[in-house]
Amino acid sequence: MDSIIEPDDIIKSIVSISKKKNTTGRLNMKYLVIYAHPNPESFNSAILKTVTEELIKGNCDFELRDLYASSFDPVLNLEDLKDLGRGTAAKDIKEEQKLVLSTDYFIVIHPVWWFSMPSILKGYLDRIFSAGFAFQPSEEGVKGLLEGKRIISFNTTGASKKAYEEYGYRDCFRKNICEGIYRFCGLEVTGQHFLYSVAQVSDGERKEMLEGVKNIMKSEVMGN
Numbered sequence: 693m694d695s696i697i698e699p700d701d702i703i704k705s706i707v708s709i710s711k712k713k714n715t716t717g718r719l720n721m722k723y724l725v726i727y728a729h730p731n732p733e734s735f736n737s738a739i740l741k742t743v744t745e746e747l748i749k750g751n752c753d754f755e756l757r758d759l760y761a762s763s764f765d766p767v768l769n770l771e772d773l774k775d776l777g778r779g780t781a782a783k784d785i786k787e788e789q790k791l792v793l794s795t796d797y798f799i800v801i802h803p804v805w806w807f808s809m810p811s812i813l814k815g816y817l818d819r820i821f822s823a824g825f826a827f828q829p830s831e832e833g834v835k836g837l838l839e840g841k842r843i844i845s846f847n848t849t850g851a852s853k854k855a856y857e858e859y860g861y862r863d864c865f866r867k868n869i870c871e872g873i874y875r876f877c878g879l880e881v882t883g884q885h886f887l888y889s890v891a892q893v894s895d896g897e898r899k900e901m902l903e904g905v906k907n908i909m910k911s912e913v914m915g916n
């Protein structure tokens with residue numbers, strides 16, 4: 693698994709699994725797990741299971757947004773665009789933005805599709821991370837309005853680590869997504885972890901990857 697850790701820079705199936713107060717996780721930290729994969733038999737689903745098990749073990753306060761299981765419409769429409777100019781937003785967007793504001797730490801799980809994110813997640817962000825809510829353009833430049841919040845991302849790939857490094861896909865993904873979206877909105881990216889070639893590797897290697905996810909959850913996400 694390949695990672696970046698940059699401490700310095702770094703729906704309505706909406707399932708609310710746990711609303712307990714943290715005891716062993718970071719104190720008073722609220723986590724939002726955003727999951728984008730349609731197949732419950734996928735490796736992404738195994739990652740989701742690992743992540744949520746750790747959060748439950750840590751008695752953490754978290755919610756899960758399983759985008760494919762949700763009825764949230766991920767298509768930014770003309771009314772949404774007009775609302776931006778009017779300084780308002782549709783009810784479903786406002787509800788989701790409330791949740792975003794109450795979140796301290798986002799945990800995003802999705803496969804790499806076309807060297808980016810599945811369109812359902814891109815559409816979710818199009819509508820939720822809107823101008824005036826997630827970022828504010830001004831004469832001095834753009835200000836990220838989600839400052840003080842953290843995000844970590846787990847992303848499976850079809851292509852190999854070698855291909856990601858040699859052809860620049862890794863840097864391109866991080867530039868577009870970690871910088872172009874997350875940091876742009878003020879989020880501190882605590883890690884972006886690729887799990888490479890998941891369909892090609894052995895069961896043993898996949899188990900090791902899940903162990904890696906578990907360790908990252910303990911040390912980087914829930915650790916103090």
Ligand SMILES: Cc1cc2nc3c(=O)[nH]c(=O)nc-3n(C[C@H](O)[C@H](O)[C@H](O)COP(=O)(O)O)c2cc1C
Pocket residue numbers: 729734735736737803804805806807808847848849850851852890891
């Ligand atoms: C529509 C689509 C686009 C894809 N694009 C890429 C890609 O650009 N780069 C890549 O490495 N893998 C790509 N893949 C492969 C997926 O990343 C891979 O199948 C997935 O990470 C495996 O995890 P899963 O078993 O949980 O689905 C693509 C797969 C699909 C279905």
